[in-house]
Amino acid sequence: MREAFPNIKKIKYEGADSRNPLAFKHYNADELVEGKPMKDHLRFACSYWHTMRGNGQEIFGFPTMLRPWEDWSTSIEMALKRVEVFFEFLEKVGIDYYCFHDRDVSPEGATLKESHQNFDIIAAELKKFQDATGKKLLWGTAQLFMHPRYMHGAGTSPNVEVFAFAAAQVKKAMEVTHELGGEGYVFWGGREGYQSLLNTDLKRELDHLAQFLKMAADYKREIGFTGQLMIEPKAKEPMKHQYDTDAATTLNFLRQYDLLKDYSLNLETNHAQLAGHTMQHDMEVAIAADALGSIDANMGDWQLGWDTDQFPTDLYITTHTMLGVLKMGGFTQGGLNFDSKVRRESFEPEDLFHAHIAGMDTFARGLKIAAKIRKDGRIAEFVKDRYSSWDGELGEKIERGEMNFRELEEIALEMGEVHTYKSGRQEYLETIFNESI
Amino acid sequence: MREAFPNIKKIKYEGADSRNPLAFKHYNADELVEGKPMKDHLRFACSYWHTMRGNGQEIFGFPTMLRPWEDWSTSIEMALKRVEVFFEFLEKVGIDYYCFHDRDVSPEGATLKESHQNFDIIAAELKKFQDATGKKLLWGTAQLFMHPRYMHGAGTSPNVEVFAFAAAQVKKAMEVTHELGGEGYVFWGGREGYQSLLNTDLKRELDHLAQFLKMAADYKREIGFTGQLMIEPKAKEPMKHQYDTDAATTLNFLRQYDLLKDYSLNLETNHAQLAGHTMQHDMEVAIAADALGSIDANMGDWQLGWDTDQFPTDLYITTHTMLGVLKMGGFTQGGLNFDSKVRRESFEPEDLFHAHIAGMDTFARGLKIAAKIRKDGRIAEFVKDRYSSWDGELGEKIERGEMNFRELEEIALEMGEVHTYKSGRQEYLETIFNESI
């Protein structure tokens, strides 16, 4: 095949002063930050669905994307051709990992068997290209939301046949992920929720979902898959309400059904926001539970109530994200998957490069700013000092669970009143933060 | 003391055709619904803070409320007089329960000891009036958010002295609640959260909060208090983010720290909404975890991003709430506490009656509509039928955990495709719902 992007060469790092639109100004893969190459901190992944299958269609608009290699069919030939284009893109944009849903790499067949067969053909092709290029699979997943059979849910469907069908689809997707050396497998429950509580048995649906995930964890062990299993929370859209609403809600579910030992979280910036949180918040919650597996890197629009999946170009968001990643000691099997799509109006192939460069450069800068803030140390020191009263004898006893209300009341009566307060200094801390940008 | 509401007599039930503004049109305390008197279904409580201490002040406005009995001081005399007025109000409006914070019934002293003493004086007066009138305490709580010492948190304060002080305050409030025969004790963590993650150690704060609640549960057992301990979730306001965000988040916290055996939830309609949920949703989540203790009955404004604490006058909200209460078999130690305040512009004493009548009548109607929907049975039957495929052999085996992915894949391959779907019929179900209004 001729090149899909004939006029675009491999994107290079040219430094902050370059005015070349098709060059990195900040992402320098092998540059060391805190002693580790940027690429190992960031572990960028490209999402197959947005990059290869995004066509610009939305509820009020027909497709817009120009993709010269596409016939927009669901043929196996087209599916194979897309693999080649995708690896050319990965190579040129300099991203080492990718993520996919079963159905965006390979077409759904008339029967499950046919779908499995299609998937095998494409999986072999992906394997071939992985081997040839050294690119790797960050995680795989099954698409359990587009097909009408899943309209009422997959693992939470009121129809037991749908549950069985979904199980079979996930089984296969796990197998292919395993074969391709995937470092993780993700469950995003886009249909696991409800449109109306009037027709929903919420408790029974959650019980079913737990059984589903238990079987998945069992199957992982059975086939010796060593990647991490992850749940990706989202509060709403497409459903009115989804069960894996946010980090805390998902952790509650995992704890309730004793699944926390088998699952961690794949957090997405735009999803955190739709749940009413900052990404920072949901990352803190996940990190505090030692359950942050990976990140879907994008950004939303604060004034829009749906998933805009924009490429991350806000330095505050990328810096806060990387502060969290550095704090937890970096990714092990996770990474930064660009679950981001070019705007419908950015319809040229070239825009795929502009957009990924935008995201990679903004994250590279976020990483460098985060490292600078950590090196500066003033914010961390402020926080440490803020809690220093807890480092004394009383604090330690409370933290060890060795005090009770009677003893604390005696101390409080003795004090009479608390006399020392410290300012929270939020404005000052925001200034220090800005100084590193 | 002369009457506080001299022109208002005890509010009576006069039926739907009455045009008397100071009469119930629907709340008929002893009328049986599903075989139980309305008052036992609803267990209304009046909140001392809004009814006696609400003055109409807000961030852009000075107090407006006319309260002829008030000198607006923090004297013990005034605090005692308020008790008398409050019980006159309870008597006239026909509400059997009430709820309070320590500091809205009795003034804060210069020292903790003085505050305790003040509280004892008022507690004795409350006891006296309870005995004289038969009114009861639904639940008590400690106000751990107004005083500057709690600006950074109480159980989550970075200052260990504040933690000790808060513990002493809660200990006392639990004791008084116990003495007054309270059926519950509530923790609303208005300051247990953060304004900025830049100065916050989220994990350490959560650990401290868990220790705090553990001590409270221990102390409950120690003093033999048999009321239920409850957490009241709220997502935000006053802080940017509060830890007890919503039902699921709070359950996650309780599970993580092994506190679920000791705590249930006190859910508030307006708080559920600020967290991005319907009250229905949060009730379903709590009921599914067998953890719905009590309800703060009010309503918010869907277009305002703060806690408006309006009296509940929306029949859809009250009906859905009562459907949930009936579904769980009714309250045991919980009830419907009107955590509702008259609008700042409804500043006359008479408005307190209009507002409570509005809330009580709307809930009485909600109860009757809910009972009608249950008797009608069409919605419940639809839901049962919707999941009927799960009642077969396959469904039962899955629910019992006796199936695995291999077996399900075989079944799915056999099927080839799922062929039967049922419509969700949302619009039809909404029509049936309306038919009972």
Next chain:
Amino acid sequence: MREAFPNIKKIKYEGADSRNPLAFKHYNADELVEGKPMKDHLRFACSYWHTMRGNGQEIFGFPTMLRPWEDWSTSIEMALKRVEVFFEFLEKVGIDYYCFHDRDVSPEGATLKESHQNFDIIAAELKKFQDATGKKLLWGTAQLFMHPRYMHGAGTSPNVEVFAFAAAQVKKAMEVTHELGGEGYVFWGGREGYQSLLNTDLKRELDHLAQFLKMAADYKREIGFTGQLMIEPKAKEPMKHQYDTDAATTLNFLRQYDLLKDYSLNLETNHAQLAGHTMQHDMEVAIAADALGSIDANMGDWQLGWDTDQFPTDLYITTHTMLGVLKMGGFTQGGLNFDSKVRRESFEPEDLFHAHIAGMDTFARGLKIAAKIRKDGRIAEFVKDRYSSWDGELGEKIERGEMNFRELEEIALEMGEVHTYKSGRQEYLETIFNESI
């Protein structure tokens, strides 16, 4: 052609006690309310796009709708067949009016000329069925948002060729609307806005839009079209921001460019909500400017940030809407167009009936409740009395513009302070409102 809905007969009014799902319980077309038949108050219209072209597709899901008559093609034959089905539906559901976009009744051709020809064929068919059935066109419009050519706007496109193309499309749609006796023509500017201000010349775009609308008004006069021209506001979606944000914003635009004499507003419930308003509010704003032309009747979900276009089943919304309609003296050329779609999960043809019945019955009840509230008169009287101080000499002088600051200061100095306030009595008024439900 055989019937599209063979098992469904014409929907009849059977009264509130009927349990027949396919009957009206409240909508009784000829029943008089305030001396006028219900059908003339409500003037229901059915939207061709949702009813005939809605397929259940959304961003995360493939089509779901079962439509036995459909081959889902864009052929003229299929387009003709849809007309027949549509009129069968109108007949059976008992709706007298309909609304359409050019492109949802007739397929886009390879050239504009071809599109015009297709449109003419379908227009003739629509005319034939109108004549045969007595059904009427409430309003027509051109679809200027689905086709990629309009991705950056139509009247506000940065490409002047697109502007010309859009003008030609609107010209034709106006002509067809005129031929079909349409009582109005609507402009919904789904693409007239921006995704990013970084690439947008807002002022120049608004100037172009004004020219566009000026030409449309000129053309209306030229062809003698006597229907009303209307703008339909929407704040966002599909774009980040649309220029016709809400009623007030659109009025500002119309005033600025001297277009208010030629245009009125077509308000939609769900759009008002996405702009942060209640429908009540936007109706008050439009009525105060004597500019409420027609209504798109639906409802949104307060917790979802996109246009859910649900059938209106909330009695508060329909009652408030009809209070507004009665207040302005009823529709002249406008009506209640169900810009509402069945949920994606309500995929059976039968659901189209359930949904329209739901909407029609809820509006019929809203009409009756509104009339009851008006007859009761207590709310209107309260409002009148609330402003009664303005009916005195001072108020009248101010209202006539005959007072100045000096004179008012003298009066105020004399008063010293305002001594009389009246309670707003919101809770009481909400109770009265509920009494009529």
Next chain:
Amino acid sequence: MREAFPNIKKIKYEGADSRNPLAFKHYNADELVEGKPMKDHLRFACSYWHTMRGNGQEIFGFPTMLRPWEDWSTSIEMALKRVEVFFEFLEKVGIDYYCFHDRDVSPEGATLKESHQNFDIIAAELKKFQDATGKKLLWGTAQLFMHPRYMHGAGTSPNVEVFAFAAAQVKKAMEVTHELGGEGYVFWGGREGYQSLLNTDLKRELDHLAQFLKMAADYKREIGFTGQLMIEPKAKEPMKHQYDTDAATTLNFLRQYDLLKDYSLNLETNHAQLAGHTMQHDMEVAIAADALGSIDANMGDWQLGWDTDQFPTDLYITTHTMLGVLKMGGFTQGGLNFDSKVRRESFEPEDLFHAHIAGMDTFARGLKIAAKIRKDGRIAEFVKDRYSSWDGELGEKIERGEMNFRELEEIALEMGEVHTYKSGRQEYLETIFNESI
């Protein structure tokens, strides 16, 4: 009086490398940007209400602020002392302008006359300090929202006496503003709106408000005040809905009542956001109408639904704001008023300095970045090029109003289809933007 801030010296510019918390890193008053000193671009003003009267109180919390000079009384002596402290603060923080409400500088008296007298005393003191220091009044205003008499509105009160009283208060505030050489006078209608439409005559209230503003404009002319009159929009809070919702809504009102010749807009970042807009958007709308008078500089929290009035520390916000200001050619009588308050937890006097420094430095950087983006020119050029098709003959004829639908249809039929589209390149433009940060 001894200094209020004895340990703080005049804040100096020390450059980006300084680690002195009490120094400017970017704001260098006399440094030229686009040929004009920074201070003349930015024209910072300090708001008296937040800086001198903010006590940290909120709906769930008592005051927290430590202000050693305060006795928290409403005495004239205290009011006089505050003036001295304020000018010490202005001097030390290096801000040349200030803004006030009548009632936050001088106490309300028992009668209007007394209030006037108090105000005169304080005005004289302000004058004295202005003369001594060279500080200037950016704008004055009357506080028409805190006092209970205004609970239902001031210019829109249902009580004509309240209207008269408000007029008298505004008259006096305009006089004092005039005496103090104020460059503007602002109307923020915090109570001009409604809590419930059930008790509101919206049309009559708007008519009254227009009369009020007309009299104000007349009085301005009468006394020869040459400052600009401005309306400050806010969508909600304290009321459910305020009439001056956003820029476009306010312009609509001004046009409707022929007041646009006399009034411009004072836009606030946080208010724009509460209305569902970016500040950028509302600035574009105001600038397009040549009606942007001045700016209230702060920022909100995207996830909180109330006015948080935070100091602006987001470089994107300040850069976009300054791009707008530079685009309109800079302020004439307007400026950047910090309508920003220190967090309740930043309670030390020192935090007032940290916060203002944060805001000033972030705006100084925003100004420099904006100038850099303009100098770079790539974004402006992209926009110009994007609309270049309009610069041809056809575009010019349309813009001049010389084309009609018939002529455009001919052109479109000739074209057949639009064949050229250009990508919107949003991601690329965002990258260019970031390059200047």
